[in-house]
Amino acid sequence: MSVSASLDESSVVVEPGGEAELPVQVLNSGTTVEECRFEVVGPCAAWTTVEPETLSLYPGATGTAVLRLRPPRSPETAPGEIPLGLRVVPTSEHSETTVLERGVTVRPFTEVTSELVPRGSNSAWRGRHKVAVDNRGNTPLTVALSARGATERAKTAFEPAELTIPPGEAKFATLKVRPAKRLWRGTPVTHPFQAVVTPRMGDGQDPYEPVVLDGSYEQQAILPRWLPRALAAAVLVAALLVGFWYALLRPTVRSAAREAITPQAVESAVKQGDKESSGGQDGQQGGRQGASGGGGQDGGQDSGSAGPGGDKSRGPSDGSSAGPGEPGGPAVPTSARVQVRDTVGGGAAERTAYTVPEGKIFELTDIVVQNPQGDAGTLVISSDDGQLLNLALENFRDSDYHFVTPIQVPAKGKVTISVSCREVGRPVKAPAPSQCSESLFLGGKISATKADG
Known part of the structure; x- marks a missing residue:
């Protein structure tokens, strides 16, 4: 093998968003001029470059290339030791490729953003807000939620009071602001407060400043301002209606009642009364006659001497009434x-x-x-x-x-x-019929x- 290479033995620690350099030494031990190129492999290849990308070496010469490590500052960059691989490929003899390996330490980082939605609320009973916490770091994050600045006239509470958020995700918590006393009527009262998001850092991590969010809750009156005016207007309308009745409608009704009592109506009522009085007297008279006939001698003779065509053979025709359901009877x-x-x-x-x-x-x-x-x-x-x-x-x-x-x-x-x-x-709350x-x-x-x- 005419080409040999080695990486610097010093430890490499890089922070996401930062940069680190790692030298590589290349030696041409052959008898001819040799050119070699570099290829980065492994998880670090996406954010590692080699400068220069190729080296030309004379026989017995040594050259140096630099690996520049630039991990992005994003939740996808995992912390810890990341394997790094470098291929040194001679252009004349590809079969003599040299592969160098080592580890690169990526540091964890913390980045938190938070938002209060809405910043201001208004209600007669309580204020409700949402606190959104976004973990933009590359490690799981635990945050504590608290509120400060609220006066004695209002109390604040988080549900939940602590959140654990994976990298690259967001979670929500509910903030409730409750007034100590009810405001039945009058001017609304404003209760300012601050929501504090405090990250809890692990061992080896730098402290992170809490995130402070300003908000306010406006306590409104339970009885609206327009209610007294509406009640006064309702009383006024009721008084006008009563006055309208006594002034216009009541005299008209009395006049119509008087006009309904016509002479014909009075005469008809008198006749009806005379008929009822006459009927009652006839009934009483018939009863007295029946009693005398049944107890005396004339009564016996009348009952025995009734003959054909005689008036005494007929039953009583006056003073008798028809039964229910009979012709002429009541319905x-x-x-x-x-x-x-x-x-x-x-x-x-x-x-x-x-x-x-x-x-x-x-x-x-x-x-x-x-x-x-x-x-x-x-x-x-x-x-x-x-x-x-x-x-x-x-x-x-x-x-x-x-x-x-x-x-x-x-x-x-x-x-x-x-x-x-x-x-x-x-039917409501009942089995379905068929x-x-x-x-x-x-x-x-x-x-x-x-x-x-």
Whole structure:
């Protein structure tokens, strides 16, 4: 081998972002002029250069090249001993390549950046901030978080109070500022503070100055400034409405009530009273006659001598009243309830809610429909005369209808409910049902049909 090379034996320690030099000696022990070139291999090759890149040596001559080490100041540059390899390749005989190896020590470094977001907060109850800590060094970093500068009227607390951050990463902590006393009304109070990020250095590392972040929390009043004005305005509007009622509406209502008492209305009321008084007297008189007839001789004769065509053969026609449900009798309140279930995708499910008895008339005044599950689909209420209501289930949960003029359903007529389920609803905090479920309630009065003639 005509070419030999050696690296300087002195230790090499380099800091990221800095520079170090390592000499290499090359000897040409051959009899001809030799040129050799240098190739850096290993993890250091990305940030190591050789100056000059080639050497030309006469026989017996010695040359020197310099390796310049410039590791970048970034988290990707790992600290510790890094292997360095150098190839010395003669251009005339590639087979006689010389490989030199040694270690280079890269020092650890610490670089911390931090940010307070937001710098200022405002609230009536507490201030909330985020502290972002970014480790731009090449070793894991532990930082302690603290706050200072807060007055006795506010307290600060970090969650968590310590962070361990890998190289090249960032982590967050929450800073809460709580006022000692509540501010119900008045001018907002500002509480300034400082968030301090203190790195904890390991053995052999240089101390690092803490990062100080300025921030503030503005404590606002719980009751807004406009509230007293709004209350005063509400009282004023209420007073105006009361005055408007007594000044305009109340006299108008009284006048309408007086105008409603017409002579015709008074005469009709008097006649109605006379009829009721006459009916009561007739009833009392008939009762006295019945009592005297049953206890005396005339009563016995009357009961025995009644003949065809005689007046005594007829029952009492005056003073008698018809029973409930009889022709001319009072209407009887009636109600009915029915529940309908239907599955999705099938035909409409129909049920009869009420069937009017023979010889009766049902006066429908109230309808209440319920959709407790929140189903979607169509609900139709019908009678013999056609549809009464056609409703979309998704538009209601409970809905009621009341009619001033009753809907009359004739004898043997039916009131039906039909449900077509499109989607089954789901009640809050309850298992999901498998079918649509709706309910119908009917209310009204039933009376007998009037007798012919």
